[in-house]
Amino acid sequence: MKEQQYNTLKEQISPKTPLAINCLKAFVVGGIICCVGQAISFFYMMFFDFTEKTVGNPTVATMVFLAMLLTGFGLYRKLGQFAGAGSAVPVTGFGNAVVSSAIEGKSEGFVLGVGSNMFKLAGAVILFGVVSAFFVTLVKLILVSVGVVSW
Incomplete structure (x- = not known):
């Protein structure tokens, strides 16, 4: 009975989440971030002679760098509070999460604080990225050998 009373009280006191507004903010801010990434891609293709196939890596590196820079200045946190997902x-x-972890551990020193906190998160992401890339490539190799898709 106490748990039910607590849940009732919590629903009465807690502010209602404006779901539609939050979804709209997330959509708009996520779209703006993607548009910035596309603009960076176009910039690299126009001025540095990248092709559509080769422009991905420098664009991703630039976007991660910008997110890390904004996190370092404390601006990405404000963006996250406004836009949520x-x-x-x-x-x-990813860039924000890595730098946030590094900033969190700076009081413990560079090796045990910054380095270990940064790679706790990045290590898992890199591991699962490599493993998933392996399995996707394996599936594609099987599909190519069967003749379902072409390489």
């Missing part, structure tokens, strides 16, 4: 667009969200 919209600021967690995978590449920029």
Whole structure:
């Protein structure tokens, strides 16, 4: 009975979450981040002679760098508070998470604090990225050898 009373009281006191507004903010901010990434891609293709196939890596590196820079200045946190999930667009969200972890551990020193905190998160992401890339490549190799898709 106490748990039910607590839940009733919590629902009465807690502010209602404006779901539609939050979704709209996330959509708009995530879209703006993606548009910035596309603009960076176009910039690299126009001025540095990259092709559509080769422009991905420098664009991702630039987006991660920008997210890390904004995190260092404390601006990405404000963006995340405003946009919620919209600021967690995978590449920029990853950069933000890595630098946030590093900043958190700076009081413990560079090796045991910054380095270990940074790679707690990055190590897992890199591990699962490599493992998933392996399995996707394996599936594609099987599909190519069967003749379902072409290489």
